[in-house]
Amino acid sequence: MIDYRGLQALAMVIEHGGFERAARHLFITQSAVSQRVKHLEALIGQPVLMRTTPPKATAMGQRLHSHWQQVRLLEAGLGIASTPNQLTVRLTVNADSLATWLPEALVLPDHPNVSFDLLVEDQAVGLRRMRQGEVMACLCASAEPVNGGRVAFLGYLRYRAVASPEFIANYGLKDLSRLPDAPCLVFNRDDPLQHEFLATVVGGTPQRIHYCPSSEGFVEATRVGLGYGMIPELQFRDLLASGELVDVVPGYALSTPLYWHYWQTESDVMLNLRTQVIKIAKQRLLAEA
Amino acid sequence: MIDYRGLQALAMVIEHGGFERAARHLFITQSAVSQRVKHLEALIGQPVLMRTTPPKATAMGQRLHSHWQQVRLLEAGLGIASTPNQLTVRLTVNADSLATWLPEALVLPDHPNVSFDLLVEDQAVGLRRMRQGEVMACLCASAEPVNGGRVAFLGYLRYRAVASPEFIANYGLKDLSRLPDAPCLVFNRDDPLQHEFLATVVGGTPQRIHYCPSSEGFVEATRVGLGYGMIPELQFRDLLASGELVDVVPGYALSTPLYWHYWQTESDVMLNLRTQVIKIAKQRLLAEA
Numbered sequence: 216m217i218d219y220r221g222l223q224a225l226a227m228v229i230e231h232g233g234f235e236r237a238a239r240h241l242f243i244t245q246s247a248v249s250q251r252v253k254h255l256e257a258l259i260g261q262p263v264l265m266r267t268t269p270p271k272a273t274a275m276g277q278r279l280h281s282h283w284q285q286v287r288l289l290e291a292g293l294g295i296a297s298t299p300n301q302l303t304v305r306l307t308v309n310a311d312s313l314a315t316w317l318p319e320a321l322v323l324p325d326h327p328n329v330s331f332d333l334l335v336e337d338q339a340v341g342l343r344r345m346r347q348g349e350v351m352a353c354l355c356a357s358a359e360p361v362n363g364g365r366v367a368f369l370g371y372l373r374y375r376a377v378a379s380p381e382f383i384a385n386y387g388l389k390d391l392s393r394l395p396d397a398p399c400l401v402f403n404r405d406d407p408l409q410h411e412f413l414a415t416v417v418g419g420t421p422q423r424i425h426y427c428p429s430s431e432g433f434v435e436a437t438r439v440g441l442g443y444g445m446i447p448e449l450q451f452r453d454l455l456a457s458g459e460l461v462d463v464v465p466g467y468a469l470s471t472p473l474y475w476h477y478w479q480t481e482s483d484v485m486l487n488l489r490t491q492v493i494k495i496a497k498q499r500l501l502a503e504a
Numbered sequence: 505m506i507d508y509r510g511l512q513a514l515a516m517v518i519e520h521g522g523f524e525r526a527a528r529h530l531f532i533t534q535s536a537v538s539q540r541v542k543h544l545e546a547l548i549g550q551p552v553l554m555r556t557t558p559p560k561a562t563a564m565g566q567r568l569h570s571h572w573q574q575v576r577l578l579e580a581g582l583g584i585a586s587t588p589n590q591l592t593v594r595l596t597v598n599a600d601s602l603a604t605w606l607p608e609a610l611v612l613p614d615h616p617n618v619s620f621d622l623l624v625e626d627q628a629v630g631l632r633r634m635r636q637g638e639v640m641a642c643l644c645a646s647a648e649p650v651n652g653g654r655v656a657f658l659g660y661l662r663y664r665a666v667a668s669p670e671f672i673a674n675y676g677l678k679d680l681s682r683l684p685d686a687p688c689l690v691f692n693r694d695d696p697l698q699h700e701f702l703a704t705v706v707g708g709t710p711q712r713i714h715y716c717p718s719s720e721g722f723v724e725a726t727r728v729g730l731g732y733g734m735i736p737e738l739q740f741r742d743l744l745a746s747g748e749l750v751d752v753v754p755g756y757a758l759s760t761p762l763y764w765h766y767w768q769t770e771s772d773v774m775l776n777l778r779t780q781v782i783k784i785a786k787q788r789l790l791a792e793a
């Protein structure tokens with residue numbers, strides 16, 4: 216059996232970002248935390264923490280930490296009083312979901328001791344973290360389950376290419392052939408939406424790109440005329456109604472499917488969360504592309 | 505002199521995320537790009553790219569790339585026609601500025617060939633990138649210039665602790681001593697605002713934290729009652745007016761100063777950008793804490 220007291224110390228150091236903070240949470244001394252972690256390392260036969268500021272988990276430390284989180288979630292399902300501490304549920308999610316419909320799905324009144332540790336990741340990184348057991352669930356566009364995992368379809372997030380009316384006028388975009396030369400907003404290097412849009416509409420690639428890795432900043436950047444970009448309909452209804460943003464190509468939309476990746480062995484908390492995520496997704500996302 | 509043709513190939517591979525894409529931008533073959541990079545490496549005597557997918561710059565590659573960017577910006581100031589390609593201006597910025605007032609400051613009508621590569625970073629990372637010459641400017645809360653750099657004061661971003669009225673009622677937060685037990689939203693491990701707020705108001709630390717690394721998701725999470733958190737006033741005026749969000753401690757606010765870190769040798773584009781950033785900041789930020 217793993218040394219769970221050492222594992223708890225390790226988890227506290229990782230979650231609270233230091234030995235002193237872990238000690239405060241465990242109501243023991245800093246030197247006791249340090250000894251427990253050292254003891255764990257002696258038993259495992261390799262380091263679990265790099266002694267940086269803040270300390271960082273080694274690959275083994277990360278595996279142990281996610282094992283700890285899974286065990287804690289399973290413990291919570293036991294319904295016994297020996298688990299007064301908070302449970303951390305770590306999830307990888309896509310930025311646009313977190314900026315729009317997802318927060319509502321995370322409100323779990325039946326589980327007052329759950330804390331979410333949300334990581335905004337591109338699909339490839341999110342799925343890798345899922346595969347390596349670092350997260351309890353992964354929200355992304357891939358329908359392919361990881362080993363030992365399952366997948367639930369949530370719905371489609373529909374994007375439209377929008378810009379300010381002044382931007383459309385300045386760059387003469389009534390003539391779509393001028394689109395490739397107009398500045399294009401792209402979330403980051405893994406965001407393919409604008410390139411797909413351009414390839415479909417005019418068969419070109421954007422010649423001038425602003426990288427803007429913030430969902431809200433992206434909307435604001437289109438509003439002030441920095442560029443055009445693909446924005447989820449959920450995010451710009453008001454600006455469309457007020458005329459501050461308009462469609463670059465009226466009638467054109469691009470839909471991304473979203474899936475919930477979860478583990479076959481699911482604790483009560485995770486089952487409850489999945490049910491809630493599917494329910495809210497059904498209300499906010501589209502059933503068809 | 506550095507081999508600038510090789511340097512250009514390197515920059516294109518980094519900026520476009522691959523040899524093939526770089527080739528398309530340079531209108532040469534993929535093998536020509538590869539040869540130019542190899543030639544550069546032979547001259548420098550060390551690798552500049554790790555051949556991963558996408559390729560990643562080595563530390564030397566990064567230094568060369570930022571040198572390339574600075575040279576390109578200086579070229580642009582020459583006002584000669586030999587620089588038809590786009591100029592990339594890489595900046596590190598804080599998430600809340602990018603989500604609110606910053607995009608407006610990036611619209612530079614006099615420089616139609618500038619592309620922004622925005623990196624959202626915590627202050628420590630932003631300043632380190634500035635120090636290592638990886639970025640042209642850094643927007644953060646530190647007043648201390650880096651070596652060879654200068655600093656311009658922009659103004660204060662004022663935060664208030666807000667939550668939904670239901671949240672206040674559910675957790676009995678009319679009694680402030682219950683605040684430490686209410687779920688608290690924190691942007692990430694480097695966000696000290698909520699801890700400062702609690703320490704000042706009730707002398708405690710949050711016992712239950714949701715990490716939510718999205719400015720817009722953060723606002724939405726407070727609105728739906730997932731937790732309370734510190735939000736820039738710029739971001740929630742509408743929700744405050746509609747009563748969807750209320751102050752947790754009326755009258756309490758916390759202000760963060762913002763500074764623009766720039767290089768002493770400033771190209772026309774960067775001078776123009778700084779002037780614009782200072783102007784918009786003056787309109788949107790507060791002059792006093």
